Amino acid sequence: MGAYTKSVGLQLPSSICNTSSSRRLVTYHLVLLIFISFPLLLLNVFLPHPQLIDVIFLQTQSITSSFPSPSKVKPPKWLEVIHRTHLNAKEPLRVGLINFEDSEQSHLQLGGIAESVTINFESVSPNVTWKKIFPGWINEMNPKGRCPEAIPMPETGKYLELDVVVACLPCRNDLLNKGKLSHWEEGIRDVHRLQISLASAQVIVDQNHGVNKDNNDVYAVFVTKCEPMVEIYRCDDLIWHRGEYWVYKPKVEKLKEVISMPIGSCALARPYARAQGLQNIDQLSKELQMTSSPSTNKPRHAYVTVLHSSEFYVCGAIALAQSILQTNTTKDLVLLADHTISKHSIQGLQAAGWKVRQIDRIRSPNSKVDSYNEWNYSKLRVWQLTEYDKVMFIDSDFIVLHNIDRFFDYPQLSAAPNNKWLFNSGIMLLEPSKCFFDYLMSKRYTLKSYNGGDQGYLNEIITWWHRLTVKLNFMKYFPKEFGDESRFIPKDQHTIHFLGMKPWSCYRDYDCNWHREEYHNFASDEVNARWWQVYDEMPKELQYYCGMTEEADAKLREFKALAKQEKLKDEHWRIEIKDPRQYNLINYV
Secondary structure, three states, X not given: OOOEEEEXXXXXXXXXXXXXOOXXXXXXXXXXXXXXXXXXXXXXXXXXXXXXXXXXXXXXXXXXXXXXXXXXXXXXXXXXXXXXXXXXXXXXXEEEEXXXXXXXXXXXXXXXXXXXXXXXXXXXXXXXXXXXXXXXXXXXXXXXXXXXXXXXXXXXXXXXXXXXXXXXXXXXHHHHHOOOOOHXXXXXXXXHHHHHHXXXXXXXXXXXXXXXXXXXXXXXXXXXXXXXOOOOOOHHHEEEEEOOEEEEOOOHHHHHHHHOOOOOOOOOOOOHHHOOOOOOHHHHHHHHHHHOOOOOOOOOEEEEEEEOOOOOOHHHHHHHHHHHHOOOOOOEEEEEEOOOOOHHHHHHHHHHXXXXXXXXXXXOXXXXXXXXXXXXXXXXXHHHOOOOOEEEEXXXXXXXXXXXXXXXXXXXXXXXXEEXXXXXXXXXXXXXXXXXXXXXXXXXXXXXOOOOOHHHHHHHHOOOOEEOOHHHHOEOOXXXXXXXXXXXXXXXXXXXXOOOOOHHHOOOOOOHHHHOHHHHHHOOXXXXXXXXXXXXXXXXXXXXXXXXXXXXXXXXXXXXXXXXXXXXXXXXXXXXXXXXXXXXXXXXX
């Protein structure tokens, strides 16, 4: 039972004393003080004294403890909100407390309508850093990855029959604002903050094992100067927020997905990492597909891409759709297009398999005028596709080599790594949400993108993400130090991400990235030819949308002449151009 004390305190304003004041000034102050105090003394004599307030210390109070009369202490507003919506409001609510010090519990006076228990677990070691749980590279053939030492969690099954889990969430914004911490490494990417968030989720999920417990009736409350992690606690589940208090009624199934993931991206996200005995990741994927039973209530899924500001990527989007359909997908294909995409191109996109939706584009706040990423925030509109449970966004410079429908089993946000703790936004598994889209819009002027585009911005919003295999985002990038023998497609790749000059902007005879030395890292004749295989399988009427324009033809001939003049060592400039598109130049772009 916690200790009870009766106390009352007055906070007086501080005074500034002038040590050089004259005796007259001191006398004046004394007279003034007596004049003000005398009426108060009279009131104190003749009026009844106020009743002292009970102050409850909760750190040692158990869920079996008795509690004071609600008439003595008014419960906090967040508790009143939960009490009004709780199914069993006549009974005291059971509250679990996480990460509260004695001095921080005065605002948790439960007023007799709830009883509490402290949830204990060790704090994460300072040796576990964000860099360690988000390594730039892992051995994907080892399902365990190379995760650091475990992050302690509450003991499973120990804290049951709770109605509310209240956590004090650490916040480092004050230090960030003072310039004492690096925003990238130590600010929003805080392992302790992640630990408290995941511990709260685990305790809530654990309530599933309680007797006669309704999973949909467990609340999460966070006390924080920042805000809870949007990666774990969805804005869709937020029922009340005021000041430092956030109240959620989370979907337990969503939290189960979250806590089943590796602690960071130090290992592949499930389901691949679930069977630790299998070394072949693709074999495991096939077995999971074979053992899964068909559902009568199939979730709504879609592949999505976005076209804005230019028709240059129309051909790429057509090839992407055709490559997905060639894998016998069962998912929808949705394309978001702004006003710059002509009716003629939309007809071709629809014929290729896309369901086209019209959108207004969104400017990237930190990009330069007419830059390549000026309107890249248009990609954020994929979160508005709320008729789907999950969507897989894919940039239009991809092609899909094998069926990847099984990746829809992953939670938001799942992606392949880009660099260090950053993910690549070229392909992402996400969950549409109106409130999350609104959240993205509300933050876009205060959170700065590191590259001015959507990828830099999303990595500021979503810092805790789930690692997909790099086979799902094979980037056409071959550093010189790896040698020319590396310029091929590794076996079992699921997709190809065409960086550099795009195949449809080149002649099909070879990769035109060879014509410019600064683009040689993106050059590969073999990978370029794989895109043209998709092209050859397209209907003839779709191939027209990948025709060579007069402008593109002129640029290629100019680049080839410069490569010949410089006598580049690869000597692709010696190859005779036979691509028939050069004789049927078009002007639709």
